[in-house]
Amino acid sequence: MLTSFFSLLFFGCLTGVTTVLFGFGGGFITVPVIYGVLTATARPGADAMHVAVATSAAVMVVNAVVATSAQWRQGRLRSAYLWPLAGFIAIGACAGSFAATLVGGTALRLLFTAYLLVTITDSLLRKGFLSVAHQIPAKSLDRGTTTLGGMGIGLVAAALGVGGSVMTVPLLRRRGLLMAEATAMANPLSVPVAVAGTLVYALAPTAASGAGQFGYVHVPAGAALLVGSLPTIAAMRRVTGRVPDRVHSAAYVVLLLVVLIVMVTMGI
Template identity: 30%
Template sequence: MTELSLISFVGLGFGLLAAGAITGLLAGLFGVGGGAVAVPILYELFSLLNVPEEVRMPMAVGTSLAIIIPTSVLSFIAHRAKGAVDISILKLWAGPVVIGVVMGSIAARFAPGDLFKIVYVAVAAVSAVRLLFGRDSWRLGLDMPGRGVMLSYGWLIGVLSALMGVGGGQLSNLFMTFYNRPIHQAIATSSGLGVLISVPGAIGYIYAGWPRMADYPELAVLQPPLALGYVSLLGLALFIPTSTWMAPRGARLAHTLSKRRLEVTFGLFLLIVCGRFIASLLA
């Protein structure tokens, strides 16, 4: 290993430890799975390491999906044990969600890096508006829609989650609460989507990134055995311990703040990230 690659390796290691801690704190504070927070943090970290722009965003997305796997599995088991998961919705969504994830992963192999930013900005902006200005009275219906709408939305959740690097919680929570489902049931059911999205999504990003990352042999820290395609294995090893360590601390901090203050804070965070990505798109 050359002196330059050794410095990059050490820098990436410390950066991932710090990024995992920040992600865990914010994920616990805002009550999200971490993907919406991890992607922009990983993007900035890869920027500092001079990862080329065309692969920087898909690398952040792929690594985020892999990081979500253990947390989504544990979360789903816990929520199901409490009987809070609506299994009927998960069964209906399972097929179209996985198909959407596969299609999104295939698109990742050929899509320009800007597409990932555009998807993130679009979804995050809608979520931010809902958090900042939404009312409990905002409803699309008093019960879940018909099978056709549900299947279509499941597919859309899969595609957007795969391109955004999230477990689908933001999208499914938004949908279910608009159809009068309690927020706790929406969160619990969304935990099952995290498993359906993160596992095939991570595998898909390994496939999508393998031939493209080979075009950058100078990035030794992002090549096998430290990375597989668009998934940083070093990121998994260093990101997860610090994020899981800090998440409970973020959750405890959340209990000191009002629900409205949390909504406003997270909404503003999403708008800041949107602004950062929009600026990079216009640069």
């Protein structure tokens, strides 16, 4: 158990780094990590994948709120891109979280992996992510993107426990925003996903619930991750904006590739 705690603590620190630099509230790091730890330590019959997704959502609530507060004080958030997109993301997130409780763990793992693969391919092959011709001012979001796009982001993100940053960052990037701006706004846009997901998963009836769990949310694992992530977010907040834009966008894709390789290697 002590080894598991220190593993979660270490990856919590890594989650703090990715929250600040890439707008990941934790999902792409915490889902594979929690799944691996629970698979190794949980009792037979425990639904490790659903618990991993649910716990990831709970961790994201805290990480995203803390990062959003810091970025707001630093003037990196642009309200025109946050509302009403956040409201439609919340609507989709409620539906996505509920749908995920009805899907088997194997199907959820395959969907998570497929989501990663599609995102990486899109970022590499379609123009506008690795480098952009910045608009002055940047292009605004149209009504269809805000409504249907927002609900789609919430639906997929909440179902997979990933916060939506891997859809909102490319979306804002292709509107001409700098990488530092796009990743900063991914955090407040992840809050409605994380809140909706946490509530649905925590209240969902499950036979897999054990000691230290609220529904699917594994409180000890989430707490260990937060012990590592929160101090790291505080330490890293001054780094955002200093990384060259092209390096920042390339590092974003590299991180997704690493997570995909880890997931395939672990068979999750």
